[in-house]
Every structure is written in structure tokens, then in C-alpha cells.
Amino acid sequence: SQQGEEDPQALSIQEGENATMNCSYKTSINNLQWYRQNSGRGLVHLILIRSNEREKHSGRLRVTLDTSKKSSSLLITASRAADTASYFCATALYNNAGNMLTFGGGTRLMVKP
Amino acid sequence: EAQVTQNPRYLITVTGKKLTVTCSQNMNHEYMSWYRQDPGLGLRQIYYSMNVEVTDKGDVPEGYKVSRKEKRNFPLILESPSPNQTSLYFCASSLSPGPYNEQFFGPGTRLTVL
Numbered sequence: 001s002q003q004g005e006e007d008p009q010a011l012s013i014q015e016g017e018n019a020t021m022n023c024s025y026k027t028s029i030n031n032l033q034w035y036r037q038n039s040g041r042g043l044v045h046l047i048l049i050r051s052n053e054r055e056k057h058s059g060r061l062r063v064t065l066d067t068s069k070k071s072s073s074l075l076i077t078a079s080r081a082a083d084t085a086s087y088f089c090a091t092a093l094y095n096n097a098g099n100m101l102t103f104g105g106g107t108r109l110m111v112k113p
Numbered sequence: 114e115a116q117v118t119q120n121p122r123y124l125i126t127v128t129g130k131k132l133t134v135t136c137s138q139n140m141n142h143e144y145m146s147w148y149r150q151d152p153g154l155g156l157r158q159i160y161y162s163m164n165v166e167v168t169d170k171g172d173v174p175e176g177y178k179v180s181r182k183e184k185r186n187f188p189l190i191l192e193s194p195s196p197n198q199t200s201l202y203f204c205a206s207s208l209s210p211g212p213y214n215e216q217f218f219g220p221g222t223r224l225t226v227l
Contacts (some may be wrong), residue, residue: 030213045215094215100171103156
């Protein structure tokens with residue numbers, strides 16, 4: 001079963017607006033990662049936030065993590081048409097059962113020029 | 114250039130015909146893994162490898178085999194492909210022996226099993 005669930009599944013905004021995507025997960029994690037995927041292509045890592053961090057920034061990206069609610073959000077400020085892509089959260093677990101990275105179903109973002 | 118390569122990029126085959134999808138990375142990464150991506154299901158991990166000769170099952174290992182004889186290569190083997198294995202496959206690698214750093218993804222292999 002999927003560990004991460006993104007919300008919304010699809011988001012359409014105008015260029016210049018902010019885009020917020022949310023991710024919820026079910027179990028304790030070591031870290032949470034966000035990836036971007038352009039249609040049919042490989043995923044590109046955006047940002048990683050560890051379980052003891054609450055907020056992280058990278059350029060126009062801002063990620064928050066609330067481990068008590070088992071949720072994370074990705075904010076893209078001042079969006080551009082080139083930000084159109086699918087965005088995935090992935091949770092990394094570290095336990096005796098293994099070392100897996102589990103992805104959510106993704107949010108499809110469309111930024112209209 | 115640091116990268117993960119996969120071959121082939123596209124493959125159409127028939128049920129039962131054994132195939133191998135190769136994955137290679139030139140970054141001296143410890144951790145490598147295979148995912149499949151299906152509409153509505155996101156990416157699901159098939160197998161992963163913490164290091165040479167160390168492999169473990171992911172979420173959906175049935176019908177797949179892997180090997181890690183060398184650090185740079187992590188081939189995915191379908192001994193007897195079936196139509197439900199039609200999917201987009203991604204190989205990924207990361208520096209540390211676990212998913213604790215960013216994953217570098219290959220460009221994907223689109224497999225169709227008739």
C-alpha cells in the first residue's frame with residue numbers, strides 16, 4: 001500500500017500564483033523527499049527534509065514537515081509555466097525490516113501562462 | 114557526466130519471453146533500486162540493493178529478479194513476462210546504503226508485454 005498520499009491529485013493555477021501540495025503518510029519516517037517528474041521522464045530530486053526538521057527552503061520551494069500529524073507540504077512560490085509537472089513525495093524508512101523509499105501517487109500541477 | 118542509464122528505453126515483447134533491463138550508474142553509489150510506475154498507483158519499489166551482493170524485496174517483487182554483482186550495475190530480470198508487467202520502469206541510485214539521500218533516477222524504460 002502507498003505510504004504517502006498527495007493532495008490534491010491535480011492542481012491548475014495561473015503563472016505567478018503560489019502552488020501548495022500536501023503529503024500525508026502513515027508510519028514513522030527517517031526523512032521525506034519531494035521529487036518532480038516531467039511527463040514520461042525520470043524523477044528529479046527537489047528537496048529532502050529529515051524527521052527532526054520542521055521547515056526547509058530551496059529557491060522558490062518551501063517544504064514543511066509535521067511529524068505529529070504525519071504530513072508535509074510543498075509550496076512553490078511565484079510559479080512559472082516551466083513548473084508544470086507531477087510532484088511526488090517519498091518517505092524513507094529505516095528499520096530492521098528494510099530500507100525502502102515509498103512514493104505517493106503524485107500531484108499533477110499545471111501552470112497556465 | 115554523473116548519471117544513471119537504462120537500456121533499452123522502449124521494449125515491446127511477448128508473454129513468456131525472458132528479458133533484462135540494464136541499469137548502470139557512474140557515481141559510485143551504494144544504494145540502487147528499481148521502481149515501476151503505473152497510472153493511479155504512483156511509483157512502487159520492486160527491489161533494492163544496499164551494496165554489492167546485497168538485495169532485498171520492495172513492495173512488488175513478484176515476477177522480477179535482480180542481481181548486484183558489481184557496484185555500478187543493477188539489472189532487472191523478467192524471467193517470464195506477463196501483460197500485467199506492462200509499465201514504466203525506473204532505476205535509481207543514491208550515495209548512502211539506504212534511502213537517506215536524494216535518489217538519482219534513470220530516464221525510464223517503457224515496457225509493453227503483449
